[in-house]
Amino acid sequence: MDKLIIANWKMNPKTSKEAGELFLAIKEGIKSIKELEIVICPPFLWLKEFAKEAHSIKIGGQNCHWEAGGAFTGEISAQMLSAAGADYVILGHSERRHFLGETDDIINSKIKAALKAKLRPILCVGENKGEEMHIVLETQLMGALKDLSINQIKNLVIAYEPVWAVFSDEASSPDSALSANLFIKKILTKLYSRFLADRTPVVYGGSVNAKNAVDYILKSQMQGLLVGGASLESAEFSKIIQNVSKA
Ligand code: PGA
Secondary structure (H helix, E strand, O other): OOOEEEEEEEOOOHHHHHHHHHHHHHHHOOOOOOEEEEEEOHHHHHHHHHHHHHOOEEEOOOEEOOOOOOHHHOOOOOHHHOOOOEEEEEEEEEEHHHHOOHHHHHHHHHHHHHHOOOEEEEEEEEOOOOHHHHHHHHHHHHOOOOOOOOOOHOEEEEEEHHHHHHHOOOOOOOOHHHHHHHHHHHHHHHOHHHHHHOOOOOOOOOOOOOOOOOHHHHOOOOEEEEEOOHHHOOHHHHHHHHHHHOO
């Protein structure tokens, strides 16, 4: 299974010109990399244009609605993302859970919509400061995967992102990321099977940079990384990818 490196640009960069330049610079910086799956999740506005130029890079949305269409001002459906050329969609990101009130039920409906549109969901889970990691992970996984069969979730990606480590410069220690990884696999085994748990990629996110990236792959046994801030600097992001490809 190839390692996955996912860039979450969030609501950045500020102009189309900067976005286009960043995309081209990343493409250039990683053109010799073959053995990794690179996914860029830009704001919706640029998704279609990037998808046309992406070549080996995959494109993802940062969110989708649970309905296929209708009176939902400001929203975008999974089918629309898919038709625009996306292969992935990030769902349940902590910024949406905490600032926009997304619940596990809502995330569950969005995963179902994404799967129906043949998108690969990247389900974000993780505890906040002061919360018990095991309880939060179990609750979020059980809620988000409710009523989903083993067959339906075979293309799921799980991103472990402790909320306090996101956009904070305070990354998780590789040891605690390892215990979160093993615990996620344990829950997947309990809910589905060992086989499914083994083949579901778990990636780490939260203040990843070129210095700490390889630790999460080697010490935390992560299948990849979800990179926010550092994916907005082409040189740093390319370095993360190069370091992981050599690991
Ligand atoms: P960060 O963001 O790398 O800036 O901490 C990660 C994320 O939000 O997915």
